[in-house]
Amino acid sequence: MDVVDEEGLPLDYVGAKVLDLNGVQRAYASAKQANALPMIPVWIGETYRVEASRFKASPNSTKKPGEGAIVIDHREGAAGPIHISEPTTRIRVVLRPRKP
Numbered sequence: 001m002d003v004v005d006e007e008g009l010p011l012d013y014v015g016a017k018v019l020d021l022n023g024v025q026r027a028y029a030s031a032k033q034a035n036a037l038p039m040i041p042v043w044i045g046e047t048y049r050v051e052a053s054r055f056k057a058s059p060n061s062t063k064k065p066g067e068g069a070i071v072i073d074h075r076e077g078a079a080g081p082i083h084i085s086e087p088t089t090r091i092r093v094v095l096r097p098r099k100p
Contacts, residue, residue, distance in 0.1 A: 001029075001037050002092040003052045003077075010034035011075070011095060016052040018042060021081060042084050049080035052093040074098040 003014040015030035018040055026048065027040045042048060054075040060067060075095035082091060 001040065001050065001052075002035075002090070003037065003054070004092065004094055005075070006094060006096060008094075011054050012036075013056040014052055014054045014095070016040070016050055016093065019049045019051065021047055021049070044084050044087065047081045047083045049078060050082065050091055050093055051078045052076070052095060053098075054095055 001016055003011050003016060005011055012034045013032055014037065015028065016037060017025050018027040019025050027042065029037050029040050031037045054073060056073045058071050058073070060069055060071045063069060074097070076098050077093045077095040079091055079093045082089070
């Protein structure tokens, strides 16, 4: 699974969950490094949805008066429904900044 930003660049500190069409979570994976999510086993012939997110807190190196000391990057995205018809189905999820 590829988890990327709006420009197609891989993201670090991501998590992804695989849900069936009833919304039941079937699998979850996370990774601190970009392009490091492990392969998630699912059943051929089944249909799933994928929800992914990123939550990363970093020091604010350009802090101005009135700004916080930490910058939060919280993004979310989803893909699907995806019908699994091949043993190696590659999925790409684009994460966008979460709206407050």
